[in-house]
Amino acid sequence: MNPITNISQQFAAQNYKLTPQREAIVKVLLDNEEEHLSVEEVYMRVKSSYPHLGLATVYRTLELLCELHIVEKMNFGDGVARYDLRDCDHAHMHHHLICNVCGRLEEIKDDWLLELEQRLEAEYGFSVTDHRLDFKGTYNTCKRSGCKGEKERKAVS
Incomplete structure (x- = not known):
């Protein structure tokens, strides 16, 4: 199944909508899976597609993705919160x-x-x-x- 479709279904199951802005944030995470991006890094990458999107929106979306167990918030000891997509194929x-x-x-x-x-x-x-x-x-x-x-x-x- 297409990852975006799967994530959209996860949103709908919890009565949330995968808006175009949220989808752009998810795509940034998908396109940069190996990088474990911070909020600021996600923001800088999504800003080219959505220049009016604010940092607070990116932060709130990432927190929502955590609540929905789509991403995991991590800290590798450098004091920076990073976000990592959960793999649907693994429990x-x-x-x-x-x-x-x-x-x-x-x-x-x-x-x-x-x-x-x-x-x-x-x-x-x-x-x-x-x-x-x-x-x-x-x-x-x-x-x-x-x-x-x-x-x-x-x-x-």
């Missing part, structure tokens, strides 16, 4: 590898926690409805090259 959010040195972010689409969820259900009677896991560390290439991370570069500047 849970994907996971992330975050390098402490270079800041590179990589997604893990496989759900490695299914066995743990089943164990939680069996042992504790707890049914997991969602989870998110971020792994923070350092890539071997960053260790070997001695590259400085964003934090260290800013401190040196």
Whole structure:
């Protein structure tokens, strides 16, 4: 199914309308899925199509998308809220590898926690409805090259 059609149906199921402005915001997220955009980044990209669209509208739309479980609001430790589309084909959010040195972010689409969820259900009677896991560390290439991370570069500047 077309992602926009699917999202439109999710809006309608909750008695909301996917307006052209909201659709433009969703398209920006779809077109930039790998980038985990902030509110400001979404705003700058959608502004070319809708120059009169305000930052507050983008913010409210992203918050609504979070409420409808279409996107996930995330923070990767840099103090910036970022938005990530939820994958309709998976019950849970994907996971992330975050390098402490270079800041590179990589997604893990496989759900490695299914066995743990089943164990939680069996042992504790707890049914997991969602989870998110971020792994923070350092890539071997960053260790070997001695590259400085964003934090260290800013401190040196």
